[in-house]
Every structure is written in C-alpha cells, then in structure tokens.
Amino acid sequence: MTVTELIALLPLMILALGATALLLLARGSVGRSWPLVVGALVALCAALSALLLPPCLMEVGGMYAAGPYARFFIALWSLATAATLISSSAYLTRRQLPSGEYTALLLFAAAGMGLLSSAVSLSGIFLALEAFTLVFYVLIAFNKDCPLGAEAGLKYLVPGGVAAGLLAFGMALLYAASGSLQLPAATAALLSGAPMQSVALAGMALLLAAFAFKLSLAPFHFWTPDVYQGAPAPVTGLLASGSKGAVIAALLTLTATLPAAPAIFEPVLITLALLSMVVGTLCALAQSNVKRMLAYSSVVHMGFVLTGLLCWNHTGRTAALFYLVGYSVITLGIFAVITSFSADKEPQQLSDYRGLARRQPLRALALTVLLLALAGLPPTVGFMGKLAIFSAALSAGYPLLAIIGILVSVVSIYFYLQPVIQMYMPSSSSAEAVEGHAGEYTVIALCLVLTLAFGLFPGPLLELIARLTP
Amino acid sequence: MASLLFYLLAATALLATLLCITRRSPVHAVIFLINAFFALALMFYLLGAPLIAAWEVIVYAGAIMVLFLFVIMTLDLSPDSQRPALSRGQWAPVLLLFLLLLVSAGLILTFDPASQASVPLFYASPRSFGAALFDRYGLAVEIVSFQLLFAAVGAYYLGRRRKARQAEESS
Numbered sequence: 001m002t003v004t005e006l007i008a009l010l011p012l013m014i015l016a017l018g019a020t021a022l023l024l025l026a027r028g029s030v031g032r033s034w035p036l037v038v039g040a041l042v043a044l045c046a047a048l049s050a051l052l053l054p055p056c057l058m059e060v061g062g063m064y065a066a067g068p069y070a071r072f073f074i075a076l077w078s079l080a081t082a083a084t085l086i087s088s089s090a091y092l093t094r095r096q097l098p099s100g101e102y103t104a105l106l107l108f109a110a111a112g113m114g115l116l117s118s119a120v121s122l123s124g125i126f127l128a129l130e131a132f133t134l135v136f137y138v139l140i141a142f143n144k145d146c147p148l149g150a151e152a153g154l155k156y157l158v159p160g161g162v163a164a165g166l167l168a169f170g171m172a173l174l175y176a177a178s179g180s181l182q183l184p185a186a187t188a189a190l191l192s193g194a195p196m197q198s199v200a201l202a203g204m205a206l207l208l209a210a211f212a213f214k215l216s217l218a219p220f221h222f223w224t225p226d227v228y229q230g231a232p233a234p235v236t237g238l239l240a241s242g243s244k245g246a247v248i249a250a251l252l253t254l255t256a257t258l259p260a261a262p263a264i265f266e267p268v269l270i271t272l273a274l275l276s277m278v279v280g281t282l283c284a285l286a287q288s289n290v291k292r293m294l295a296y297s298s299v300v301h302m303g304f305v306l307t308g309l310l311c312w313n314h315t316g317r318t319a320a321l322f323y324l325v326g327y328s329v330i331t332l333g334i335f336a337v338i339t340s341f342s343a344d345k346e347p348q349q350l351s352d353y354r355g356l357a358r359r360q361p362l363r364a365l366a367l368t369v370l371l372l373a374l375a376g377l378p379p380t381v382g383f384m385g386k387l388a389i390f391s392a393a394l395s396a397g398y399p400l401l402a403i404i405g406i407l408v409s410v411v412s413i414y415f416y417l418q419p420v421i422q423m424y425m426p427s428s429s430s431a432e433a434v435e436g437h438a439g440e441y442t443v444i445a446l447c448l449v450l451t452l453a454f455g456l457f458p459g460p461l462l463e464l465i466a467r468l469t470p
Numbered sequence: 471m472a473s474l475l476f477y478l479l480a481a482t483a484l485l486a487t488l489l490c491i492t493r494r495s496p497v498h499a500v501i502f503l504i505n506a507f508f509a510l511a512l513m514f515y516l517l518g519a520p521l522i523a524a525w526e527v528i529v530y531a532g533a534i535m536v537l538f539l540f541v542i543m544t545l546d547l548s549p550d551s552q553r554p555a556l557s558r559g560q561w562a563p564v565l566l567l568f569l570l571l572l573v574s575a576g577l578i579l580t581f582d583p584a585s586q587a588s589v590p591l592f593y594a595s596p597r598s599f600g601a602a603l604f605d606r607y608g609l610a611v612e613i614v615s616f617q618l619l620f621a622a623v624g625a626y627y628l629g630r631r632r633k634a635r636q637a638e639e640s641s
Contacts, residue, residue, distance in 0.1 A: 061607075063610065111616075112617075131617045138620075138623075142627075
C-alpha cells in the first residue's frame with residue numbers, strides 16, 4: 001500500500017474509520033441522536049470527497065477501481081446512508097435502541113457498498129459483498145424486542161450464506177479456467193474458443209445464481225418479503241436501495257467486460273427477468289402488508305434493471321443505472337415516510353394507513369407521489385427510468401421483455417394505489433397523529449424533490465451516467 | 471505418482487464430505503469433516519504448499535472443528551439423539567478413510583513428489599507468503615479485518631441480553 005493508493009481510497013477510509021471512531025466514542029448511547037448526526041456528517045464528508053477530489057489512480061491493488069464510476073457510486077451510497085441516518089433518529093429513540101452501534105454499522109455498510117460498486121476483481125467483489133452483508137445481518141435484527149426482526153435476520157443469514165458459498169465456488173471455477181481474478185482477464189475464459197470454456201461457464205452460472213439471490217430475482221426471491229417485514233423500516237430502505245444497487249453496479253462491471261452475452265446465458269437471463277417481473281407483480285397483488293408488497297415490488301424492479309443489463313450495450317447499461325438511481329431515491333423516500341409514521345409499531349397493514357391523510361396530510365401526499373413514481377407515472381423519475389429501459393430493450397431486440405414490462409407496470413398501479421386509497425378514506429379511528437421530526441421531513445422532502453426533478457429534467461443525470469458507464 | 475496420489479486424496483475428501491453431510495449425529499459429521507480437511511491438507515502439501523497444508527491442519531481441523539465440537543456439546547442434545555456408535559456400519563467408513571489418509575501420507579513421505587512441484591515461492595516459505603499477504607494483498611487483509619471487527623461488534627450486540635442493557639442504562 002502506497003500513500004497514493006490510500007489517497008485514492010480516501011472516501012472509503014473516511015467511512016470505515018468514521019464507523020470505528022463512532023464505535024469507540026458512542027458505544028451504548030441509547031436515546032441520543034448526536035451519533036446519528038455525526039455519522040451523517042461523516043457520510044456527507046465521504047460523499048463530498050468522492051465527488052470533489054480528482055482520483056489520482058485508476059485502480060488500487062488490482063482489486064478496486066478509483067475512477068469516476070466507482071466515485072459516483074461511493075457518493076450515491078454515502079448520501080443514501082446519510083439520509084437513512086438522519087431519518088432514523090426518532091425511530092431509534094422511541095424503541096430505546098443504541099444509536100452508536102447503529103450508526104457505526106450503517107457507515108461500515110456504506111463503505112462495503114462503495115467497495116462492491118468499485119470492485120474490478122472477483123476477490124474484490126467477494127470481500128466487499130461479504131463486508132456489508134455481515135453488517136446487514138445485524139442491522140436487520142437490530143430491534144431485539146421484535147421477534148419478527150430476529151426471524152428476518154435469520155432468513156437473511158441463511159440465503160446469504162448459501163449465496164456466499166455459490167459465489168466462492170463460482171469464482172474458484174472461473175479462476176481455474178482463466179488463471180486470473182482480475183476482471184477482464186477472468187471473464188475472458190467465457191468467450192467461445194477459450195480453453196476450459198465449459199468450466200468457466202459453470203462458474204459463471206454459480207456466480208449468476210449468487211447475484212440473483214442478492215438481488216432477489218425470481219425464483220431466488222423467497223427471503224425478501226419476510227426480511228422486509230421484520231427489518232426496521234429505515235434499514236429496509238437502505239437494504240432495498242443500497243445493498244441491491246451495489247450488487248447491480250458490480251454485475252454491470254462484470255457484464256461490461258464481455259462483448260455479448262454468452263449464448264447459453266441469454267435465455268437464462270431473459271427467464272430471470274421475465275419471472276421476476278411476472279411473479280413479483282402477481283405476489284404483490286395479493287399482499288395486505290405494505291412492507292411485503294414493497295418487497296415483491298422490489299423483485300419486479302430488479303427485473304426491470306436486469307432487462308436493461310440484458311441489452312448488453314451502452315444504452316441498456318445507462319438505462320439500468322439511471323433506473324437504479326431513480327429507484328433508490330424513491331425507495332429511500334418511501335421508507336423514510338414509513339419510518340416517520342411509525343409510533344411504537346410500524347404501520348404495516350393496509351388498514352393502518354386508513355385516514356392517515358387527514359391526520360398527516362403532507363406526508364400522506366409525499367407517500368402518494370412516491371408510490372405513483374414507483375408505479376412509473378409521469379412526471380416522475382420512475383416514468384423516465386422505465387421509458388429508458390423499455391426503449392433500450394426494444395432497440396436491442398427484446399420486444400417481449402418490453403411488452404411484459406409495460407403490462408406489468410400497468411397492473412402494478414393497482415397495488416401501489418391500495419395504500420393511497422386507504423390513506424384518503426375517512427377513518428373513525430381515534431389514533432393520534434405521529435409527530436414527524438425535522439430530519440424525517442428533510443429526507444422525505446429531498447427524495448420527493450429529486451424524484452420530480454429527475455423526472456422533469458432527466459437530461460443532466462442521464463448524460464452523467466452515460467459518461468460514467470463502462 | 472503425484473497424480474495418482476492426488477486422485478486418491480480427492481476421492482477421500484469427496485467421500486468424507488459426502489458422509490459428513492449425510493450423518494444424523496452432528497459429532498459424527500464433524501469427525502468426517504476433519505477427515506476431509508486432512509485430505510485437503512495433504513493435497514496442498516502434494517502441490518508444493520507445505521505452509522498452507524500446516525494451516526489447514528492447525529486452523530481448520532484444529533481450531534474451527536474443536537469450536538464446532540464445543541458448540542455441539544453446549545447445545546446439550548438429549549441422550550437418545552447421541553447413542554454410542556459401535557455398530558460395524560458406522561465404524562467401517564471411518565476406518566476406510568483413516569487408512570486411505572495413512573497410506574497417502576506414507577506415500578507422500580516416501581516419494582516426496584512435492585519437491586518436484588514448481589510453484590511460486592510465496593506458497594512455500596512463510597517469509598515470502600507474509601510479504602505477499604501484507605504487501606500485494608494488504609488491502610484485502612484490511613477489509614477482512616474491518617469486516618471481522620464489525621461482525622464481532624454485531625455478534626456482541628445481538629448476543630447481549632436486553633436486561634443487561636437496561637441495567638447499564640439505569641446505572
């Protein structure tokens with residue numbers, strides 16, 4: 001490790017060292033919110049240093065990139081973490097949860113997600129993925145008074161362990177076939193004509209299965225609804241946006257090293273995308289629990305993103321990343337609203353939302369707009385993202401995927417409207433309004449503004465992403 | 471000779487792992503897993519990596535498996551689920567695997583095919599291995615150590631009882 005390499009890793013070091021420092025300083029601080037504020041500031045510093053400091057190296061240790069693509073994602077996940085930290089202050093205080101440990105774990109999760117997004121070697125992917133998965137096991141089960149939380153933690157742990165095993169095995173096979181863990185070299189063994197191509201293909205199949213587990217693509221999605229339901233609402237927001245997004249970023253780097261999809265994998269990927277869209281939508285239709293509905297909706301959205309990646313060209317990858325950014329902003333906003341609605345119990349059943357619009361009109365309106373954005377209605381970023389993905393799929397010659405995607409989006413309006421209808425129904429219940437906090441309002445407002453801004457003026461963001469995308 | 475030994479050891483490792491995942495008694499499963507680790511250690515030695523072979527025995531067969539056994543012991547299984555195993559059907563595979571390992575170890579020591587293996591030096595000598603680990607793979611070591619730190623913190627947090635925390639609060 002040289003000094004230049006350390007400087008290239010500065011944003012990630014700020015996150016990891018900040019997490020460690022908070023662990024030392026704020027251990028066991030229950031009911032105080034200063035660790036959260038300090039943590040959010042640390043994450044903001046990391047994001048600023050990622051955006052402002054010009055990278056002095058393109059690669060560190062042959063494992064992680066430090067170029068613009070990596071920097072963009074480090075900044076994105078740092079900001080997402082900062083938003084999560086700011087919005088969870090009241091949630092933690094109400095439940096008497098230690099904010100020091102929570103902040104430290106979240107900051108380290110951000111570092112792990114940043115690392116995964118910048119990985120350019122198989123070993124880098126494995127290490128980074130395990131780094132933040134381990135932290136999420138704890139964060140999901142963070143509320144020890146809630147038995148559902150412990151169940152969710154276990155249900156994330158077991159598929160996570162299986163996925164880690166598949167990932168390691170797949171990487172071993174790829175290494176055996178190519179003799180390298182470095183990315184362009186490792187995947188070169190997949191090209192037709194390479195010696196030991198069949199071994200490399202088997203390795204890639206295992207790798208894809210592991211990624212599908214992490215992205216909860218159907219049919220690897222069974223852990224998702226239980227985990228979303230049991231995890232604390234702010235953690236679920238980051239789990240849905242950051243942890244899946246980081247895996248997408250790594251998958252994109254992986255696919256960009258190949259000129260075209262290996263012939264065997266094309267039908268597999270198409271099936272994964274189609275199944276995710278259809279199964280996710282059908283399951284979401286039947287839910288009466290909002291968090292479970294959002295879990296199935298995330299399955300659908302990951303199907304959309306996979307469609308973008310499947311195009312296997314620059315347009316498709318740009319569309320997938322644009323969609324990912326938009327989805328992350330919307331999801332963070334939705335879970336911030338759910339967090340701010342949470343009294344002693346999180347509102348999860350549809351009936352919990354009845355009449356909320358009268359008691360909390362502003363946040364109900366925000367949730368309505370965000371849910372409609374998730375459904376893909378204009379003028380939100382959800383619409384622009386879907387437009388980009390479907391037009392990329394059409395021009396790359398996948399009309400079936402685009403048509404199914406559009407049909408699924410139309411159907412999905414039904415289940416996204418359910419909580420909205422409930423909120424605007426008159427209610428006889430005398431439940432008192434849950435006061436929102438300044439931090440929660442800030443995050444919700446920010447997500448809402450970004451959702452609309454990226455929807456109305458997608459140009460700059462699309463251009464930026466198109467320039468970053470490999 | 472080397473390739474014959476390799477296939478012998480590979481078969482042993484596979485057989486032991488298969489037996490490990492099909493046993494009903496966890497203690498038996500652990501014994502078979504240790505068997506598989508020994509076979510792997512001999513394979514590493516055969517490939518010219520004596521250092522990793524030694525670690526395989528010390529860390530995996532020694533430390534981790536002993537930990538497994540302790541955990542199984544502390545789980546306090548009911549008496550009928552751990553009957554004494556004395557039937558021939560249960561002894562035979564252990565004996566077979568043990569003999570296989572013994573024969574391969576004897577063959578390796580007699581013929582020493584490892585001395586002809588041409589692998590990079592850093593697999594073999596502790597000094598160059600250490601240098602490679604902390605220089606070339608220094609970043610990976612750092613990431614893993616951070617990861618272990620936070621895993622330990624998380625395990626400590628989740629394992630601590632709620633009551634203890636409340637007492638801490640009130641004090």
